[in-house]
Amino acid sequence: MKQRKRRLTDPYEPQTLTRAVTHIRLEAANAGKLAALDDLAPVYLALCQQYVTLFCTDERPNKLRAPLFPTSLSERWQRVAIQQAAGIAQSWRTNRAQAYQDYVDDLLAYHEQQAEGIPDAEAEEPAWKEWSIPVLRQACIQANANVAVLEPSQDSSFDYWLTISTLQFRKQLCVPVKLAAYHREALKDKTINTSVTLNKRSDGWWLTLSYDKVVPVQTEPSAPVVGVDVGIANFLTTSDGQHYGTFHGKLAARHKRDRQKRRRKAKLRRCLKKKGAKKLPSTSSKSGQRLSRHVRQEINRAVNQCFAEHEGAQIAYEHLSVATMKYKARAMNAYLYASNLAHIPKQIAWNAARRGVAAIRVKSAYSSQECSMCHNVDRANRPNQQTFCCRVCGYSTHADLNAALNIEHRWGDDELRACKDRKAVKALLMQRHQAWRTQNGYP
Ligand SMILES: [Zn+2]
Numbered sequence: 001m002k003q004r005k006r007r008l009t010d011p012y013e014p015q016t017l018t019r020a021v022t023h024i025r026l027e028a029a030n031a032g033k034l035a036a037l038d039d040l041a042p043v044y045l046a047l048c049q050q051y052v053t054l055f056c057t058d059e060r061p062n063k064l065r066a067p068l069f070p071t072s073l074s075e076r077w078q079r080v081a082i083q084q085a086a087g088i089a090q091s092w093r094t095n096r097a098q099a100y101q102d103y104v105d106d107l108l109a110y111h112e113q114q115a116e117g118i119p120d121a122e123a124e125e126p127a128w129k130e131w132s133i134p135v136l137r138q139a140c141i142q143a144n145a146n147v148a149v150l151e152p153s154q155d156s157s158f159d160y161w162l163t164i165s166t167l168q169f170r171k172q173l174c175v176p177v178k179l180a181a182y183h184r185e186a187l188k189d190k191t192i193n194t195s196v197t198l199n200k201r202s203d204g205w206w207l208t209l210s211y212d213k214v215v216p217v218q219t220e221p222s223a224p225v226v227g228v229d230v231g232i233a234n235f236l237t238t239s240d241g242q243h244y245g246t247f248h249g250k251l252a253a254r255h256k257r258d259r260q261k262r263r264r265k266a267k268l269r270r271c272l273k274k275k276g277a278k279k280l281p282s283t284s285s286k287s288g289q290r291l292s293r294h295v296r297q298e299i300n301r302a303v304n305q306c307f308a309e310h311e312g313a314q315i316a317y318e319h320l321s322v323a324t325m326k327y328k329a330r331a332m333n334a335y336l337y338a339s340n341l342a343h344i345p346k347q348i349a350w351n352a353a354r355r356g357v358a359a360i361r362v363k364s365a366y367s368s369q370e371c372s373m374c375h376n377v378d379r380a381n382r383p384n385q386q387t388f389c390c391r392v393c394g395y396s397t398h399a400d401l402n403a404a405l406n407i408e409h410r411w412g413d414d415e416l417r418a419c420k421d422r423k424a425v426k427a428l429l430m431q432r433h434q435a436w437r438t439q440n441g442y443p
Contacts, residue, residue, distance in 0.1 A: 227408025
């Protein structure tokens with residue numbers, strides 16, 4: 001439904017939000033009308049796949065690459081396929097690189113922990129599993145004006161005509177597009193982007209239109225900064241001591257029920273398999289998917305409330321390493337929580353962009369181990385999950401609040417931002433700690 005252009009380091013730059021209007025059905029006046037599109041889809045998909053594989057392996061993604069593979073598609077269509085494939089490959093490469101960086105950080109953290117001699121019995125050495133190349137399964141065509149043109153209809157029974165080029169030379173397909181009332185409302189007074197997305201599902205063809213919206217940042221650079229820590233016990237903890245949402249309580253109980261249900265199902269499967277049954281109950285968990293959706297709804301609610309209660313403030317939040325969260329969560333047997341935690345920073349970024357709030361993602365290294373008073377970094381500062389108690393200055397508070405304060409202080413901390421890796425962050429923090437010691441007469 002929504003897409004956001006990447007936010008660079010300037011938090012006061014206006015944000016361009018691309019909003020999608022989905023689920024517009026392509027109505028065919030007669031059954032055979034969309035057949036030309038049905039014919040085109042597999043050819044397009046196969047070609048797009050070839051370029052995805054090329055751009056994920058031998059070549060860097062290049063939207064303007066000259067056509068390489070033989071196909072019956074026109075050159076215009078080939079260019080569309082190349083462009084789409086480059087986009088898919090680029091985001092695959094970016095995500096993979098990010099995951100690999102997270103893995104390297106995790107590995108460093110793991111060895112650090114081993115060297116400090118406080119090994120966690122449940123901790124395992126992180127392992128890297130190479131990603132497989134994306135496989136396009138469903139026909140999804142991101143068409144541009146070279147192959148698909150949307151024009152307002154003169155006839156009042158339809159809203160638009162969509163003219164699509166086909167496999168046949170100079171033969172075009174004209175499809176009437178009828179909008180639902182809520183589509184019409186969403187698109188009112190908007191300039192529709194020239195690129196459109198066509199999706200083929202089991203029940204036919206669907207169209208997605210989109211428009212851009214520029215949101216200026218409303219926050220004053222002098223506005224107070226609020227640090228936001230992300231976690232399992234509290235989805236969000238702000239540096240002024242507020243908590244929003246939690247995995248504990250209702251969600252945890254639901255998760256437990258879901259797990260029990262899946263276990264029972266697995267047991268039943270094993271039992272039936274032994275007896276040689278042909279039909280086994282499915283392993284996919286509908287309730288698990290529902291629970292996941294529910295968790296994300298709770299996250300959205302928590303993030304919304306946090307923004308509503310901090311109007312006028314600027315937001316500093318963590319770059320969360322999803323791999324780290326998963327790795328930490330293994331001990332808690334709560335993989336589900338971890339995979340949803342990554343949704344929180346995304347939701348913060350989206351809310352900030354849409355509300356015109358200045359927000360910055362800061363480095364998360366040692367944010368939970370650093371003392372927000374004296375900068376001492378020590379794993380032993382966390383005697384348990386909830387408590388922070390500094391071994392040097394004795395500062396003691398809720399662990400999430402201490403982390404939120406560190407995140408707040410990292411807003412505009414260029415020295416910290418410039419650190420290349422965890423090691424550099426630690427060295428900088430310990431240097432600051434030494435300065436604090438000198439200033440406060442500690443030996
Ligand atoms: Zn301290």
